[in-house]
Amino acid sequence: MPEGHSVHRIARQFRTNFQGHRVAASSPQGRFAEGASILDGRTLTDVKAVGKQMFLDFDDDLWLRVHLGMYGAWDFAGEITSDATIASANGRMGQTNQHGTDLAAVILDEAGENSLHSIGAPRKTRVRMSEQTKGLSGEDWDTFPPPPVGAVRLRLLTEHAVADLRGPTACEILDGERVNAVIAKLGPDPLLDPSQAAEDRFTAVVRKKPTPIGLLLMDQSVVSGIGNVYRAELLFRSRINPHTPGKQIPEELVRGLWQDWARLLPIGVETGQMMTMDDLRGEDYRKAMASRDDRHWVYKREGLPCRVCGTNIVLEEMGARKLYWCPNCQR
Incomplete structure (x- = not known):
């Protein structure tokens, strides 16, 4: 199951690449069609990560709650940048991780754990997903956005970036009051x-x-x-x-x-x-x-x-x- 650091990284992705943008929402899989229709055309205004849960705030006090659970993951494609990557290039990652090692570039994990393009799924699932979605980063596609592949519960699309949600335990629309109630129950x-x-x-x-x-x-x-x-x-x-x-x-x-x-x-x-x-x-x-x-x-x-x-x-x-x-x- 993705742990807290992964969810905070996903939240950073959304803040950097989606917040302030109007999104087109769809459910290629069909299981979240009604929720996607509610979000479609709205602007992402805020992002919260609390432990293993993430809350995306759209206008009119509509929130998307996502809990990835054991098998969930977000896949990102398009012009994706990350403040974590920028921090690494500036040396802050080495300083944050202390121990006298100042890194000028990201050291990639052999299992893709620090990927910017797919965050959350267990490693075995991600390897299989990677084989199915070669080129998901956008490098191998002639057009944008790339077509959804596999069981995509929710797709959020802007002019330059796309996020595909797969296999979450929870994916639901809440109002602000219910979001606060969920967060109040968390440590x-x-x-x-x-x-x-x-x-x-x-x-x-x-x-x-x-x-x-x-x-x-x-x-x-x-x-x-x-x-x-x-x-x-x-x-x-x-x-x-x-x-x-x-x-x-x-x-x-x-x-x-x-x-x-x-x-x-x-x-x-x-x-x-x-x-x-x-x-x-x-x-x-x-x-x-x-x-x-x-x-x-x-x-x-x-x-x-x-x-x-x-x-x-x-x-x-x-x-x-x-x-x-x-x-x-x-x-």
């Missing part, structure tokens, strides 16, 4: 609200719960945006056993989890990758940016020795999702 998102009050809210909720912290971090009413990868990595970085009840974790460790999430999330947005290892420099950093195998502490490393203590990383199921952790470092 804090450090990119939306970096305040002390947000940290206090997260800390208070976690420390009241008898629920294992490994489940609490995945609960979007507790904190927004954390998924399977960030859960495993945050808990390892904090050396917290994922089975520990929230109420038994010392306050300083709970606050540390929030502060680490607030630190890692912007790095994910800037790079397009869930970079969770610290102090990588030079070639080590470049390898990590190019391959998931080199940028995580425990995620997808079951049976391999812990990078810190050498104990084999354990894989188990928690909350119907795979959990990776080190039984020695996280005792």
Whole structure:
């Protein structure tokens, strides 16, 4: 499932390339024909990302809510630019990702995780999608827009750019009141609200719960945006056993989890990758940016020795999702 950094990257794409423009909306698949007809011809005026959900504001207090779920993705084509790309070219990505590595260009991930043209789908789905939609970036098409390929739930088209939505869990039209009601039920998102009050809210909720912290971090009413990868990595970085009840974790460790999430999330947005290892420099950093195998502490490393203590990383199921952790470092 796409995690919070991906949704914030999608929101940035829409702000940069679609906000302020009138859009033609259609549902090539046909499953969102009524909603598309409501949006057709309206202007995109605002974009909000909260955790794993995105809200597009059109005129007359009409909002499009999208939750990508397990298989959803946005594909972009046309004259697509990104403020994240501009930041990278100016060196800000290297500075944001610290560790003394100043990058002058984006290092592409081998699985396309930091793609500007398709954001959100699981890697296997994206590879299949890429094979079906060769040239989706617009480079190989004689005319614009390129024809929709496959099950496109919603197409949003401007004079110069197009966004195709595939396979979302939720895609619906709401008014402002209902949008506020949805957001009110979500936990804090450090990119939306970096305040002390947000940290206090997260800390208070976690420390009241008898629920294992490994489940609490995945609960979007507790904190927004954390998924399977960030859960495993945050808990390892904090050396917290994922089975520990929230109420038994010392306050300083709970606050540390929030502060680490607030630190890692912007790095994910800037790079397009869930970079969770610290102090990588030079070639080590470049390898990590190019391959998931080199940028995580425990995620997808079951049976391999812990990078810190050498104990084999354990894989188990928690909350119907795979959990990776080190039984020695996280005792």
